[in-house]
Amino acid sequence: MQSRLSAMPHIDVPGASLYYETDGHVSKPALLLLHAGIANLRMWDPQVAALAADHFVIRFDARGFGQTESLNVEFSPRADALAVLDHLGIAKATLIGCSRGGALAIDLAVESPGRVAGLVTVGAGPSGFPETELTEREDALFDGLDEAFAQKDWHRLAQLEVLLWAVGPTRSEDEVDPEFLATASELNRVNVVHADEDPTPIPLEPPAFDRVADITVPTLVTVGEYDISGVLAEYEYLLSAIPTASGCTFRDTAHLPSVERADDFTRVLTGWLAENAL
Template sequence: MSTRHSVAVDRGALAAETDGDPQRPALLLLHAGIATRRMWDPLIPALAERFFVIRYDTRGFGESTSQAVEFSNRADAIAVLDAVGVASATLIGASRGGTIALDTALEHPSRVRALVLIGSGPGGWDGAIDPAEEAMLDAADAAEEAGEWDRLFELELELWNIGPRRSRDDVDPAFLETARALGRSNRAAFEAQGQCIPVPLDPPAIGRLTEVAVPALVLAGEHDLSFVHDQQRLLAEHLPDVTAARIEAAAHLPSVERPDAVLEVLLSWLAEHAG
């Protein structure tokens, strides 16, 4: 059974929970921007059998709260580890959660044992984006700026969970309902967050990948956006100790869409690198 925590941070509180034995090696899970900590639900039973599993809603998402303030996502991640008494952990991040994980490893290397980056890229990346994908991203950005939340969540569903090279008929309807619910569960936080502004790592991770001193696993879904695959290749080329894998028949949230396939790769890698 999960234990819930409220972690105090500067002018905010992070909703967190833990599973498993605190005496075991720790995993800190960081969710994607189209989800909350609930995206990890399908993986928790298997992970908690072997690890102490920590997850939380980042500031401005899910059940976490924040006043208008500049803040560091890296400092928030460390605050969560401190709150549950963990000196170091393997950080597992999806999408923006992976960017936060990588940044945290660079800023706080003594607190990170290993990295798992799922559908993620380094901060400061400015590579080319397919024009059709860019148009979809621009439409989602416009909906967010206008506060058109229902439109935003449907656009994000099409873009990230179906993907630009699949149709709805190609995707399990039950997964789409779960993905839709994950996105919509951020609505209250989006409406209430005001101007909580994350301060980026400086200098950014894009030019510092060779500084990462821990093993890394980089994963991407087969049907994710093309620039995400470009980012995965970049990470695989420049991180010093890296394993790369592709999750078939999944888009941007493989831990939700194909949890068994993710666990098959993840548990094997963690057994070697996260002990």
């Protein structure tokens, strides 16, 4: 695929050109950072310097996000992630994923366990997790998203996604630091340019829900205390179902603790990596 970003780091995969960045030395243990669905690889900027001191840090924009370009084709998100590792000559990495990135990390851990050294999830659950009943406030917020989507009001949709996920259903915008809110809005706003793209992810079959008990690598499951109720349920499930899992709830934050509470998140993550020799 010919990309207008051809002068920038990219990997050509079937139907797409994946934008990626690396930091640190390739001889160090590898970390693959997988971003949320309301962000792009820039969401990990607060962590990269600390992680790159002792690791080879890899991150890329998924199809439909950031500086990646994609045709409207079916694709495997797992294959895309592995293609990035293969391109860089990485046999095994610790996967650190937020939201959709966390679900992808879990899928990879069950489908390709030989490529995974460790697993960290942030506000994420396994594919195939049963739908949970929403609160009245969450229902209203999702109705707003559906309406904006139906009207193809992509900028409004991006704003409402930030309200739901970054602010959370139990906080108001007034309770959130304005600088963080501006950062969260920008992380999502840049994805609007992909509104007319429609790459279709091929789901993992069977899904990860009934397979996470087979995960044997060190696992850290994290969540923000103000995340939506379904994500909080997923957090509890992963803690109970993955034999190697330890957990951490980040206070005063919702779906993006690594951005809103960056110092706390970095401290917990680097400490856990050191404790597990990853």
